[in-house]
Amino acid sequence: MAQLGFYYDMTICTSCKVCQIACSDKNDLEVGTLFRKVHNFEGGKFPKPWAYNLSMACNHCAEPKCTKNCPTGALYKREKDGIVMFDEEKCIGCKLCTWSCPYGAPKYIESKGKSGKCNFCVDLIDAGEQPACVDACQMRALEFGDIEELRKKYGNTADIKGLPESGITHPSITITPNKEAMK
Amino acid sequence: MFAEEWPLMMFTLISQLAIGSFIMLVLIRSMLAKKDALSAQRLTSFGFLAVGPIMALALFFSLFHLGTPMGAYRSILNLSSSWLSREILTAGLFFVLWFATYKAYQKENAGNALGWITSLVGLLTIFSMASIYSSSIRPAWSNAHTFIAFFGATLVLGYAGTMALIGHIVKGQTLSAEAMAALKKVGYAAAVALIIPLIYLPVYFGNLNSGDAAAQASSMLLSGSYLIPLVLRWVLSLIGVMMLINVIVKQSKGAKTLPANSILLAVALILVGEFIGRYVFYASAVSIMIG
Numbered sequence: 071m072a073q074l075g076f077y078y079d080m081t082i083c084t085s086c087k088v089c090q091i092a093c094s095d096k097n098d099l100e101v102g103t104l105f106r107k108v109h110n111f112e113g114g115k116f117p118k119p120w121a122y123n124l125s126m127a128c129n130h131c132a133e134p135k136c137t138k139n140c141p142t143g144a145l146y147k148r149e150k151d152g153i154v155m156f157d158e159e160k161c162i163g164c165k166l167c168t169w170s171c172p173y174g175a176p177k178y179i180e181s182k183g184k185s186g187k188c189n190f191c192v193d194l195i196d197a198g199e200q201p202a203c204v205d206a207c208q209m210r211a212l213e214f215g216d217i218e219e220l221r222k223k224y225g226n227t228a229d230i231k232g233l234p235e236s237g238i239t240h241p242s243i244t245i246t247p248n249k250e251a252m253k
Numbered sequence: 254m255f256a257e258e259w260p261l262m263m264f265t266l267i268s269q270l271a272i273g274s275f276i277m278l279v280l281i282r283s284m285l286a287k288k289d290a291l292s293a294q295r296l297t298s299f300g301f302l303a304v305g306p307i308m309a310l311a312l313f314f315s316l317f318h319l320g321t322p323m324g325a326y327r328s329i330l331n332l333s334s335s336w337l338s339r340e341i342l343t344a345g346l347f348f349v350l351w352f353a354t355y356k357a358y359q360k361e362n363a364g365n366a367l368g369w370i371t372s373l374v375g376l377l378t379i380f381s382m383a384s385i386y387s388s389s390i391r392p393a394w395s396n397a398h399t400f401i402a403f404f405g406a407t408l409v410l411g412y413a414g415t416m417a418l419i420g421h422i423v424k425g426q427t428l429s430a431e432a433m434a435a436l437k438k439v440g441y442a443a444a445v446a447l448i449i450p451l452i453y454l455p456v457y458f459g460n461l462n463s464g465d466a467a468a469q470a471s472s473m474l475l476s477g478s479y480l481i482p483l484v485l486r487w488v489l490s491l492i493g494v495m496m497l498i499n500v501i502v503k504q505s506k507g508a509k510t511l512p513a514n515s516i517l518l519a520v521a522l523i524l525v526g527e528f529i530g531r532y533v534f535y536a537s538a539v540s541i542m543i544g
Binding site for chain 2: 135143160165170174183238
């Protein structure tokens with residue numbers, strides 16, 4: 071199998087944040103740490119205000135900076151599907167991953183003295199199930215799968231307003247943006 | 254910011270002080286080796302001893318940055334792509350080579366080769382250190398400025414450290430003309446190392462201003478909240494280095510002794526200047542990431 075990735079349909083997302091909650095529940099995260107976060111953007115003025123949402127977790131980039139910069143090899147790409155994996159045993163809490171990811175995906179967890187991040191719910195995927203966030207989304211705004219297949223189906227848009235340039239790490243995500251979010 | 258990053262501020266500053274001092278001592282020793290071997294030994298032996306403990310202190314401080322300090326040994330497991338791994342390896346190697354050099358230089362007639370090799374490893378440590386910051390997602394760091402600032406700081410701190418160490422050991426003694434000439438030369442080298450980052454500053458601001466939103470935010474911090482510390486940093490560093498050079502130039506024409514108080518005052522100004530500079534370096538770096 072090739073590279074796994076996410077598809078996110080901004081046009082139907084209601085910012086209900088159930089993806090965020092399902093993720094925190096699955097990963098048993100303490101308050102304040104989010105492996106998936108729904109960002110809200112707004113602007114314009116009466117009579118034409120606008121707002122859009124953006125649900126973001128780790129984008130399991132094709133060329134991640136976190137795995138390159140991590141000094142211990144705790145962050146690495148899984149060969150068979152390109153998931154950016156995290157080995158907590160190896161992590162020494164140097165926080166360099168948090169300086170490396172343009173999407174802010176790895177989080178430093180003070181109470182553990184180590185980092186943590188989205189691992190695509192690898193245990194569920196390996197058991198033939200879906201990641202918790204995808205399963206929970208009531209609007210079906212999130213999908214996951216072979217990123218090439220997703221790009222064929224939904225187009226290839228990883229550059230929207232509010233996100234850093236995709237050329238830095240080549241994220242495995244494609245988005246259907248609102249018109250205000252288009253670059 | 255300080256509560257979070259003080260271990261890294263201390264590690265980078267103190268390791269640059271140790272490596273810079275070592276390089277300056279090797280320079281002085283090699284300049285004096287043929288003309289005045291006795292002075293070469295007398296001026297540098299205490300300094301060569303002190304570099305090791307200073308470097309050890311820097312490495313000790315770096316542990317406080319880690320959430321899991323007991324795992325520090327694992328930091329060298331990704332040498333193939335991580336500059337942090339390379340930094341720790343070269344810093345460790347510098348420490349080992351320092352010990353070998355220190356032992357070898359207890360003999361007056363030992364050659365300078367080992368000193369130069371150790372200096373080179375020290376410079377590789379600084380290069381790796383700067384590369385960690387330049388490979389981050391903070392535009393204020395991912396810039397040639399980081400390299401210029403770190404190498405500049407290494408030589409300027411090294412000059413300050415060396416003068417303090419030499420000043421301590423030759424208190425009240427009269428130095429040879431050759432020794433004074435050597436101290437003058439390393440002073441000019443330090444002045445150049447101080448001026449180059451200052452000249453580069455407008456280029457740095459230009460790059461940030463023409464960059465993305467995070468780059469512009471850093472530029473606004475540097476010319477806004479951190480303008481006074483930035484100006485203070487340069488004023489203190491310039492006065493400190495000029496004071497030291499002035500003392501040496503005056504003394505090499507006159508009594509050829511090193512006045513301990515003026516040297517310590519100048520060294521203190523340089524240390525405070527570099528400390529403020531490093532604080533601003535950490536405080537002004539804005540990340541490009543969302544939310």
